[in-house]
Amino acid sequence: MELLGNLALGFAAATTLEMLTVCFVGVLLGTFVGVLPGIGPLAAVAMLLPVSFHLPAEAALILLAGVYYGAEYGGSTASILLNIPGTPSASVTALDGFPMAQKGRAGVALVLTAIASFVGGIVGVIVMALLSPALAGFALQFGPAEYFAVMVLGLVAATVVGGRGIVRGLAMVCLGLLLGTIGVDVNSGATRFTGGIPDLRDGIGLVVVAMGLFGVSEVIASIRGNTRHKVSQKLNWRSLMPNRADWTRVPGPALRGSAVGSFFGTLPGAGQTVASFVGYAVEKRISRNKDQFGHGAVEGVVVPESANNAAAQTAFIPTLTLGIPGSTTMALMLGALMIHGITPGPRLITDHPSLFWGLVASFVIGNLMLLVLNIPLVGLWARILRVPHAMLYPIVAVLICLGVYSLRLNLFDVWLTLGFGLLGYVMRLWRFEPAPLLIGFVLGPMIEEYFRRAMLLSRGDPLVFIERPGSATLLAIALMLLVLAALQPKKLLLRLLKSA
Amino acid sequence: MKTTLTALTLGAATLALSAPAVAEYPTRPIQMIVPFGAGGATDISARALATALSDIVPQPLVVSNRTGAGGATGSVAVRDADGDGYTLLFARVGSHTVNPAMNPNLPYTIDEFRFVGVYEINPVACVVNSNSDFHTIEDLIERVQADPGGVIFSSAGVGSMPHIGTMMILDAFGVEDIADAVIHIPTEGDGAALTAVLQGTSDIFCGSASPAVPFIQAGQMRPLLVTSSERLDGIDAPTVEEVGKPELRALVGWTGIAGPADLSDEAAALWGEWLAEGVQNTEFLRILTAGGSVVELMSPEDSVQFVNDAYETFRAVVVALDLEID
Amino acid sequence: MDRARLTDALGPLALVAIGLAFATGSWLGLDLGTLRRLGPGALPLGLGLILATLGAIALVQGLLQPAEQVPRPDLHALAAVGVAIATFAVLTERLGLLPAAFGTVLAMTTVIGDLPWLGRLSLALGVAIGVWAVFLLGLRLPIRAFGAG
Numbered sequence: 001m002e003l004l005g006n007l008a009l010g011f012a013a014a015t016t017l018e019m020l021t022v023c024f025v026g027v028l029l030g031t032f033v034g035v036l037p038g039i040g041p042l043a044a045v046a047m048l049l050p051v052s053f054h055l056p057a058e059a060a061l062i063l064l065a066g067v068y069y070g071a072e073y074g075g076s077t078a079s080i081l082l083n084i085p086g087t088p089s090a091s092v093t094a095l096d097g098f099p100m101a102q103k104g105r106a107g108v109a110l111v112l113t114a115i116a117s118f119v120g121g122i123v124g125v126i127v128m129a130l131l132s133p134a135l136a137g138f139a140l141q142f143g144p145a146e147y148f149a150v151m152v153l154g155l156v157a158a159t160v161v162g163g164r165g166i167v168r169g170l171a172m173v174c175l176g177l178l179l180g181t182i183g184v185d186v187n188s189g190a191t192r193f194t195g196g197i198p199d200l201r202d203g204i205g206l207v208v209v210a211m212g213l214f215g216v217s218e219v220i221a222s223i224r225g226n227t228r229h230k231v232s233q234k235l236n237w238r239s240l241m242p243n244r245a246d247w248t249r250v251p252g253p254a255l256r257g258s259a260v261g262s263f264f265g266t267l268p269g270a271g272q273t274v275a276s277f278v279g280y281a282v283e284k285r286i287s288r289n290k291d292q293f294g295h296g297a298v299e300g301v302v303v304p305e306s307a308n309n310a311a312a313q314t315a316f317i318p319t320l321t322l323g324i325p326g327s328t329t330m331a332l333m334l335g336a337l338m339i340h341g342i343t344p345g346p347r348l349i350t351d352h353p354s355l356f357w358g359l360v361a362s363f364v365i366g367n368l369m370l371l372v373l374n375i376p377l378v379g380l381w382a383r384i385l386r387v388p389h390a391m392l393y394p395i396v397a398v399l400i401c402l403g404v405y406s407l408r409l410n411l412f413d414v415w416l417t418l419g420f421g422l423l424g425y426v427m428r429l430w431r432f433e434p435a436p437l438l439i440g441f442v443l444g445p446m447i448e449e450y451f452r453r454a455m456l457l458s459r460g461d462p463l464v465f466i467e468r469p470g471s472a473t474l475l476a477i478a479l480m481l482l483v484l485a486a487l488q489p490k491k492l493l494l495r496l497l498k499s500a
Numbered sequence: 501m502k503t504t505l506t507a508l509t510l511g512a513a514t515l516a517l518s519a520p521a522v523a524e525y526p527t528r529p530i531q532m533i534v535p536f537g538a539g540g541a542t543d544i545s546a547r548a549l550a551t552a553l554s555d556i557v558p559q560p561l562v563v564s565n566r567t568g569a570g571g572a573t574g575s576v577a578v579r580d581a582d583g584d585g586y587t588l589l590f591a592r593v594g595s596h597t598v599n600p601a602m603n604p605n606l607p608y609t610i611d612e613f614r615f616v617g618v619y620e621i622n623p624v625a626c627v628v629n630s631n632s633d634f635h636t637i638e639d640l641i642e643r644v645q646a647d648p649g650g651v652i653f654s655s656a657g658v659g660s661m662p663h664i665g666t667m668m669i670l671d672a673f674g675v676e677d678i679a680d681a682v683i684h685i686p687t688e689g690d691g692a693a694l695t696a697v698l699q700g701t702s703d704i705f706c707g708s709a710s711p712a713v714p715f716i717q718a719g720q721m722r723p724l725l726v727t728s729s730e731r732l733d734g735i736d737a738p739t740v741e742e743v744g745k746p747e748l749r750a751l752v753g754w755t756g757i758a759g760p761a762d763l764s765d766e767a768a769a770l771w772g773e774w775l776a777e778g779v780q781n782t783e784f785l786r787i788l789t790a791g792g793s794v795v796e797l798m799s800p801e802d803s804v805q806f807v808n809d810a811y812e813t814f815r816a817v818v819v820a821l822d823l824e825i826d
Numbered sequence: 827m828d829r830a831r832l833t834d835a836l837g838p839l840a841l842v843a844i845g846l847a848f849a850t851g852s853w854l855g856l857d858l859g860t861l862r863r864l865g866p867g868a869l870p871l872g873l874g875l876i877l878a879t880l881g882a883i884a885l886v887q888g889l890l891q892p893a894e895q896v897p898r899p900d901l902h903a904l905a906a907v908g909v910a911i912a913t914f915a916v917l918t919e920r921l922g923l924l925p926a927a928f929g930t931v932l933a934m935t936t937v938i939g940d941l942p943w944l945g946r947l948s949l950a951l952g953v954a955i956g957v958w959a960v961f962l963l964g965l966r967l968p969i970r971a972f973g974a975g
Contacts, residue, residue: 033965046538047965050563053551140699167887171841171880178848178873185866187686189658189825192866193851202568216911220903223938322698323711324691328537334691335544341790345714390940391949394931397907398953401914401930402923406967408567411915418911425904429896430837452864453685457652457701460862564968 003129010357014365019062019358022055026063027366030070031373034077035381037084037215037396039403040207041071045332057340058355062362064333065316069363072312073117073370076305077381080109082396084215086207086403088442089276089308091214091435095161096293096300103296107240107382112298113305114374116254120306121367123258124265124313129360132317133349135266139318144454145464147270149474151447154274155440156478157281160485162433163294172432173440179204180444187452199412208404208413209441212420213427213434215400220425223393240378246298253283253299257306265311268318268326272311273442279307281481313363320344320356525767526559531587532757534565535574535595541690541708541791545620545755546590548788552781556774570659571595572607579612583760585767589613593622593661593753596807601814602659603825610811613758615803616771619779621794622753623728624665625709625735627721629697637724637743640704641673644681652683654693654702659825660686662693662707665751668817669706669725672745678821697721708753709735710792727751728794750813756803772800831893838888841881849874902937910934922972923962928954 013019026048033044044067052060079085080097093113100109127135142150155177159169182193183203194200242250260279264271283303284293293300318324323344325331334344342352349356384392404417424434458464466472532550536542543565550561566574575595581587596610626637634640644651655663663684670678685702687693690711696702698720705712706725713734715721723737727748731739740748757771778784779797788795798806818824852858852867852874859865888894913933917926931950935941941949961967 036960039965043965046565049538050547050551053547140695143699143701165887167880167883171838171877171884174873174877174880175841175844178844178870178877181848181870181873186657186688187864188857188866190856190866192856192870193848198569216907220900220907223906224900224903322691322695323714324695331540331689332538335538335540338791339544339548339787341786343710343714343790346718346720347714388940390935390938391945394910394934394938394949395953395956397910397934398914398927398930398957401911402927402957402961405914405918406961406969409969411919414911414915414918418908421907421911422904425899429899430834431894432837448869449687451869453701455864456683456685456862460860462861562968 006353006357007129007361009354010359010361013058013354013358014062014361019059019362020365022059022063023066023362023366024369026066027070027073027370028373030067030072031074031370031377033067034071034074037078037082037086037211037399037403039406040075040086041068042327042329042332043406044068044071045329049332049336052336053339057337057342057352058358060336060340061333061355061359062366064336065359065362066366068329068333069121069309069312069366070370072309073114073374076113076117077110079214080113080301081106081381081384082215083218084211084396084400086210088210088273088435088439089304091210091438092161092276092280092304093301093308094214095280095304095435096295096297099294099296100298100301101385105296106385107378108242108246108298109301110378110381111240111375112242112246112250112301114371114378115250116257116302116305117309118367118371119254120258120261120309120311121313121363121370123255123306124262124310125360125363125367127262127310127314128317128363132321132356135314135317135321138266139268139322139324142267142470143468144450144457145468145471146474147267148447148450148454149465149471149478150264150267150274151270151443151450153474153478153481154270154277154443155436155447156482157274157277158436158439160281160481161277161284162436164431164433166482166486168432169436172427172434172436176437176440176442177444177447179209179437180441181448186445186449197412199410203445204416204441205404205407205413206442207407208417209420210438211400211404212417213424213438215396216417216421217424217428217434219393219397219400220421221428223389240382242298249289249298250302253287253302254306256283257303258310260303261307261310262314264307265314266317268315268322268324268330270443270446272308272315272326273439275307275311276304277439279303285481285484316359320348321346525585525764525770526557528586529560529562530557530585531581532561532563532590533574533578533587534563534590535567535571536565536592537567538565541622541710541753542590542592542594542755544791545788545793548784549619549778552784553774553778556777570599572599575613576607578758579608579760581760583614583762583764583767585759585764585771587759588616588771589758591615591756591758591807593755593810596758597754597810597814598659598661598664601811601818602664602823610807612761614761614763614768614800615756615758615807616763616768616800617775618754618756618798618803618806619775619795620755620788621796622708622710622755622792623726623732623794624661624706624751624753625712625723625727625732625737626666626669626704626706626725627694627697627712627716627723628704629700630720630722631700632703632722634704634724635722636738637669637673640724641670641675644670644675648677648681649683651681651704652685652702653704653706654685654687654696655705656690656693656707657686657688659823660707661751661753662690662705664814664817664823666704666706667821667823668751668814669745669748671817671821672748694721708792713792732792747813750810752810754806754810756798756807768800828893830895831889833896834888834894835885837896838881838885841884842878843881845874845876845878845881847874849878906934906937909937918969920974922974923969924954924958924971927957 075090076093079090079094083098085091085094097109162169257279261275264275315326319330534546550563578589628634653666697705723735852870856867857865858867910930914930917929928950931953935946
């Protein structure tokens with residue numbers, strides 16, 4: 001009952017004309033900025049931060065949050081249409097989304113993305129509304145050993161998602177982890193593998209790696225290919241909408257993805273990154289259509305999108321109640337709150353009920369707006385693929401350069417992106433997949449930090465990882481995923497039956 | 501509704517609007533560089549001040565974040581800029597006290613900047629988990645001396661103020677062999693370092709008081725010490741003077757505005773006037789005090805003195821404890 | 827051993843080499859620390875060795891399976907993209923963002939050669955105008971439109 005009262009308060013706060021306007025501006029801007037390659041939620045939120053000074057605290061947070069999850073919606077568009085994801089989770093969507101686009105089903109993939117994102121977002125909001133007070137302490141139960149285990153699970157999931165075998169997947173994860181060590185070591189202050197280049201001291205940017213490995217290599221591979229993508233002959237409502245068979249493959253995966261995403265989202269930092277990978281890996285194991293994964297499976301788009309958006313919502317729980325931002329974008333939102341004199345922490349929900357519940361209500365409204373906004377846009381996006389390659393890819397190349405450059409205003413990053421583009425192209429030729437490398441790269445610094453911290457606390461005893469129940473469970477799941485994938489029990493069983 | 505629309509367009513309009521042309525400085529927008537990331541403590545302070553100054557300074561102030569190398573990237577950019585007053589820096593304790601003290605190979609020194617005003621001071625507080633056995637700072641010191649390597653402290657990274665500050669406090673209380681007496685857990689920021697205290701991963705955190713206040717008020721953390729000369733609102737802990745270590749008053753965070761060393765006198769004088777008016781802005785004061793800062797504008801001469809003193813204090817600790825990094 | 831197999835083996839071999847390079851670098855240049863206080867070199871050393879091992883396994887796997895043909899690299903496309911990104915980097919520094927956007931498109935379309943000259947010029951002009959409208963006017967990125975940065 002208390003919840004209903006709170007929600008009533010929240011909706012009352014969020015449905016004033018002012019808040020609705022702010023929410024709409026936020027999600028609209030987020031969608032468009034998210035579509036631009038390389039310019040993700042971070043750039044959009046940073047851009048609006050000064051504007052939010054002039055708004056009341058509630059409106060400021062609703063605006064920035066709208067941009068944030070709006071950009072999560074939009075971020076998958078470029079990865080489905082052109083195979084240029086800007087984040088690790090979008091790279092999971094690209095695994096099946098891009099093959100769907102190549103088969104002329106780009107519209108279907110985009111519609112499914114919007115719907116899966118909506119389901120994920122709403123499930124995330126429900127979890128947030130019901131469990132925020134209880135979950136506030138959850139992230140605190142997670143010590144360094146548990147965080148380490150979560151990330152190992154994410155990495156294992158990433159090696160399983162690809163179709164090139166466990167060894168090659170693991171090798172790419174290792175390469176990503178190693179590239180992540182370049183720069184100053186957080187624990188000791190020592191500089192590693194920079195070759196004396198000052199621009200490398202802070203490490204290589206995520207967007208540089210993602211835009212190089214995926215974007216630039218895709219441009220190299222495609223620019224002289226067919227002059228046009230295959231697009232269904234008539235771009236009408238029917239060809240864009242999923243058919244009946246597609247629809248039956250949405251509910252299960254969407255709910256499973258949302259559940260996985262809601263859980264991992266509450267773990268600051270690592271959780272949001274691994275949610276899509278774990279969701280995809282699990283679905284690939286249990287799905288009846290596992291052979292289609294990687295070749296345009298509907299589930300392969302639905303699961304990561306629902307997981308990602310559920311995680312994007314539940315990530316607000318630790319951010320607001322503990323003041324721990326899980327990402328740079330979240331750190332910006334904390335900054336926006338602090339500018340209004342509101343310090344996030346355990347008392348936020350009780351001290352500022354209309355802010356917290358208003359935000360929850362605005363999530364529901366914002367997700368609805370996004371759904372209504374995105375479905376009509378699908379036709380527009382799908383038309384992009386009708387542009388001849390000779391015109392499309394030069395534009396994409398400029399967007400990539402600009403996206404990378406805008407983040408730090410550093411041209412060295414542009415050169416580095418070219419380097420990663422060449423690496424990505426070579427990897428393509430030799431059949432190595434970039435997605436596991438990307439997640440290894442993102443998690444590398446975190447996994448090292450937590451590993452070293454856990455060893456410090458256990459006084460050098462590596463058994464700590466299997467003695468603590470939380471980390472033991474997570475590591476066991478990771479091991480199971482790995483063993484199942486390596487042995488492929490069904491094939492073994494078939495072989496045994498045949499020989500018998 | 502109307503205010504919202506105004507606010508939304510205001511940001512866009514800031515650049516377009518400019519005061520009638522004047523012959524003297526400033527005749528064009530002034531670049532204000534924040535050497536740290538958006539949304540961080542420096543950034544919030546900088547943007548709040550820039551907003552307060554927007555009615556006072558006749559040209560737009562363009563605040564941009566030039567991050568990297570612990571503040572060195574942005575600092576070097578301003579050092580190398582013309583001294584015409586169109587490129588200024590938000591200097592901070594990290595970039596202009598702690599880093600220069602710890603890193604002799606830093607590409608700049610504090611002499612290469614001309615300070616026009618330090619305007620913000622952030623006292624440091626030491627906090628422990630409320631389940632902790634430590635009720636006073638002396639309890640903690642006793643444990644460290646009885647069980648070397650048994651006490652863990654968290655910080656916002658190697659060479660951050662909480663790192664050096666904790667060591668400074670232990671040193672003031674006579675702890676020897678500090679590097680082995682306590683275990684250091686560097687994290688990615690103040691928030692994560694506080695979380696480590698909440699989780700029980702770390703025993704103590706000594707850093708900017710403001711992010712700890714909500715946890716103290718919620719009863720999850722207990723403050724042991726503050727480095728201000730008077731007790732702070734919302735933090736029921738003795739000051740460094742009450743525990744007989746007044747020298748620790750030097751352990752505070754600060755923010756100020758600086759230009760390159762050859763900054764013109766004209767620009768410096770104007771900035772002194774603008775700042776004196778800007779720090780009176782009620783909205784600015786509200787934002788900074790809500791964040792736990794003390795707004796205190798120092799004259800250019802006092803600012804230089806203050807920055808140099810802070811550097812000397814930190815440098816002495818770094819040399820004594822052999823904390824230099826390379 | 828045939829040529830295709832040899833080319834295919836270059837990939838895993840490169841992994842072995844990269845792994846060993848990181849491991850050697852950490853071993854020689856970085857502090858490994860102790861088990862309790864792991865140094866900055868500990869993890870890269872371990873990971874480098876694991877990568878080298880995985881590369882070796884992939885190499886053996888490749889030899890046991892029927893050889894897969896590594897496609898020929900498209901040098902023409904590589905040149906186009908290389909020239910485009912280099913143009914962007916060089917011109918943004920010297921002339922500003924809009925000339926860079928214009929030059930990037932022009933250079934890339936010229937190397938590819940699928941469009942007539944008029945098409946190249948108008949596409950480049952269109953992109954420059956679009957970049958100005960969206961990024962400088964709309965998103966207000968603090969980048970100079972014209973002039974050295």
